[in-house]
Amino acid sequence: MIKRLLIALGSVLTLVAALLAYTLPAHADTGFGISDGRLVDASGNDFVIRGVSHPHAWYTHQTGAFADIKSLGANTVRVVLSSGDQWQENDVDDVADIVAECKANRLICMLEVHDTTGYGEAAAAVPLDRAVDYWLRVQDAVEGEEDHILVNIGNEPYGNDATVNQGWAGDTSAAIRRLRDAGFDHTLVVDAPNWGQDWQGIMRDNARSVFDSDPHRNTIFSIHMYGVYAQESTVVSYLESFVDAGLPLLVGEFGHDHSDGNPDEDAIMAHTERLGLGYIGWSWSGNGGGVEYLDMVEDFDVNRLTPWGERIFHGPDGIASTAVEAPVYGGGGPTDPPTEEPTEEPTDPPAGDCEASYAVTGQWNNGFQGEVTVTAGAPITGWTVTWTLGSGESVSHAWNASVNTSGSTVTATDAGYNGTLAAGQSTSFGFIGTHNGSVSTPALSCTA
Template sequence: MKRKLIVLATALLAAAASVLFFTGPAYAATGLHIVGRNIVESNGSTFVMRGVNHPHAWYASRTGSFADIKAAGANTVRVVLSGGRWGTNTAADVTNVIALCKQNKMICVLENHDTTGYGEDGAAYTLDQAANYWIGLKSVLVGQEDYVVINIGNEPIGNTNPGQWTAATVAAIQKMRSNGFEHLLMVDAPNWGQDWTYVMRDNGQTILDADSRHNTVLSIHMYAVFNTASSITNYLDTFQTKGWPLVIGEFGWQFASGEVDDATILSEAARRNLGWLGWSWSGNTDPILDMTTNFDATQLTTWGQRIVNGAYGLKATAKQATIFGTTTTPTHPTDSPSPTPSTTTPPPPSGACTATYAVTGQWGGGFQADVKVTAGSSAIKGWTVTWTYGNGQTVSQAWNATVTSSGSSVTARNVSYNGSLGAGATTQFGFLGSWNGTNSVPTLTCAAA
């Protein structure tokens, strides 16, 4: 018995010592790296990707788009590259891309697009071939670990035998590490990135464990498979519960019934501190997914307005990586500060709610607005917001609320997941609308249940 107590005491002391002296991962982190579920910079600052995809492989002359994407508020740009399927982006070209990212103070996610749909698309390359492409570029990538994430292969397996993804991804990661790459690696899901057969969801730990540097982030692409709030939240909940690092590497918008619920993606990403990269700046064969018209940053499309100026868009949520320093607006001694208006808003009565309306983006004939609902001094179980337009505006599409119209009168009711609010708690919903002539802000009334 005494011997067992001595052994137990020794084990406890050893365990305590391991806790006292453990200061981080069992390897020296180089540049961007994973800590828990987060992407972290070399100085320990958490970095949350907020950006867009740029189809550089097909539009290599559109280098001015890097500055435009930064001006739109992005802190990251995911750059499409090809190692042969659509021509070859050479070491010199990739060097220039990295320089453009750094010049515009954005983290650069470099992705090889050759692998798209392998197994279903006969022209697609394997993940092993993609790893060889990166090995061929090693001389221009080493030393850029603070600035560059390597997305090994875009949507690397189609819908034919998606189960092959696990072994292929493990092998590609290990090939990258055995060839000396220290970078943060990003791996896309199978099923053309959408993982609807849940291969990545069910095998994520195998992928993460395969990385000897423990420096891999999983990436989901969300399109029409994720067309409801529940499909999105359920998927994201699984990764959060398991503690796995995840980014939403591509997604589109709900331009038609049955398409991706981008509003939920954006709001859930903000709530969970998840990174995202919208597809794409311009140049799509289906221009509904273009954020700009013909790469012109002054011509944002509806999709572009939502990504750039929306309540959870780039300008509202993106924070520049600290590797580039902080941005501040200087105050000049000769400047005369504008007076701050004095307003007093009485607190809502117990059990009631208030609502505020803001136009977050406006363009010829169209606009986007967001409404913030706040509970009073007591919790509420539901809410209804009503208003009447005075200038002929109409609502065309809404998210995070059920919105109906009767002439100029509009009624918005909570949906299943945002009706219950604690005292003083808030939620938001948004919508797209049309206007002609004047787009004045209406007066809102909020009723609580």
């Protein structure tokens, strides 16, 4: 009897442990994670990727690209690496240097192995197993960097061979498990088959099983949008299929044109912004083989933007107007959860009901990020800040305040949860702006 009770108790404890493991928050205590189908940082803040790919494997000397990409407003860079199967291997020291470059330039680094591209159709391409072998060789360079690094296991790991493609789900799950067993705690990024475009729907149809196969449930899916996505309806249908399923997705590559058709870049950028999904454009510079038009700058020169570069950085829904720096570097954005109360302790109150101070926290070619701090001079239950924009300036979006522009006058009102302040207490709000020259430092008016 006692033995049967012990066995039963053991079964119950096992069941409880399994349930607890399944219902634990999807993001880890450190690093990025997935929560409710969203990419989040260690504090649970949404992070929306806005970045470009940099072909480091083929241009290892172009390390200035990291600072240049950041200067145009990107919050992420996707870095091309080689496992040594098709090109010279980027060894552990090289990868460590890349991680350092990303951190020095306040960029999130998505590292990808390119040698898997088109496996099953491209003769030189290698399977995902070979990419995992490489990640194990360079593990020391990325271990402990989970809050700065995403691991894109292998680029476009299958071509269009329908027979080989059927192995995508099993091979991808196996690659995830090998990395987890080896101690990789990073958010893992997995590319679709069909040269990344998933026109057969293999990734879409198997995404749930692959996500569930990750013991950390910390995998995000990457779709590459080129000629298959020439119609807005196709773009919307694919993106919304993941959002509706509660599965994480980003557009890991796209361009404004391609040899296989003309993708609708306007729809890609507009609908990722609408849905709060990340995107990464291909690519910074150095393209060849007839797709030189995908260069964003000429000859790695940040001052020589191409039409594609102008579009992705400065066009509607572009990087400059929508990117928010990662919270790990001190950034924040409209997707951050509102604070329940102001975070700063009361200080000596200013004269009057309130005062506001203005700071530029980031700046790039035609954009900037600003922050306004409101301090109460007496107990208040709401506040309004106004200022006049400089010539050529505009405000595109803001967080922790409701911001409206009429002509050159900007009016910001509290968001409700941060309107009540004790004398001497402060709160702040931020915004993204654009400019045509230097950024002004305006005089602010605060009323309560």
